[in-house]
Amino acid sequence: MLINANTRLSVILKERPDALEAIVSISPKFQKLRNPILRKIMASRTTIQMAASIGNCRVEDFYLQLSAFGFQSVNNDNTNEPAESRPLYMQSIGNYEIIDFDVRPILEQGNDPLKSIMNKIIEIQSTQVLRIINSFRPTPLMQLLSDKGFESYAERIADDVFHIYFHQAEKANAPIFKEYEESVESWDKVWDEFQNNLVEIDVRNLEMPGPMEAILSALQTLEKGKALYVYHKRVPLYLLPELAEMSFRVSINKLSESDIRLLIYK
Structure with a gap:
């Protein structure tokens, strides 16, 4: 092959x-x-x-x-990066206006930059490219925006510095996320069903993308009839589409802005 x-x-x-x-x-x-x-x-x-x-x-x-x-x-x-591996717009990047958005300060404060990124994406014109500066490669975000008609390309600048470029490849509706309450099950109903069959995991002290990786790893060994009970400090909007794709269901209990509980199950 x-x-x-x-x-x-x-x-x-x-x-x-x-x-x-x-x-x-x-x-x-x-x-x-x-x-x-x-x-x-x-x-x-x-x-x-x-x-x-x-x-x-x-x-x-x-x-x-x-x-x-x-x-x-x-x-x-x-052995270097071949030019043909870059999207067409990256091969003529000088023709576009580059809009920079550094999300590292947001992450350092323990906040999720997703909504801020979405606000930037909405404003991007066909003659512009949004360059996100991040400390890791946000693969779920890149896939999420790909589904909304955006091409993306990531460059590793240093061990903990990535530049991720986004360009609107086709006319698409603004990629606004529905509020998560619309896509999850009622907490009380799910809690009553699984409260005696829980596997607990605390991801609050993990740096991104550690929480997503830990949750997916725990789901690998989750027994039938049990639910994964997750202590989180934010609603993992990146992860919800991935879980849905794998036929997992999610219930979310937002105790405060920085204290979130998830129940993940099939």
Whole structure:
């Protein structure tokens, strides 16, 4: 099978599931791929080039590891980021007005920048590109806005600095989220059903994207008939679409602005 920098990890693993350990061995940051739930989400949205950026390694490292599994690479002589892996608008980025938004101060204060990002996105014109400056690659956000008609591209500037570019690829309605109350079950009803069958997890002290990863990891071993009871400090708006896609249901109890309880179940 031919692969290149744009080949998604899910395609590779579908062809050769036994290549998982070879990929994990490339960088310690790929250990998460051993978690089936995280792997399902991450691998389907991550190309070799993206993974190389996340793992602080080279595209060629993937080619070398995967060659033992019968994969043949194209553009193998170019270990840098290939221009064709960038969206068309990124190849002519100088023609656009770049609107910068640094969300790191918001995160450092323990707040969720999602609503602020949405407000910025709404204002973006076809001649503009929104550049989010973040401390990690916000894959769920990128997928969320992709569903709303926005192209995205992430560049790793340093170990803890990412620039994520968003451009409206097609005419789309403003990506306003419905209030979460509209998409979750009644707390009292769900609590009565599961209060004696709970698995508890506290993610309040984890830095993003740690809470999402911890929750998805816990759901991997959640037994049938039980609910995951999560102590959180914010409503995880990024995570709700992912949970719905995996057929999980969610109930939310907002005790205060910084004290949120979740019940996640099937």
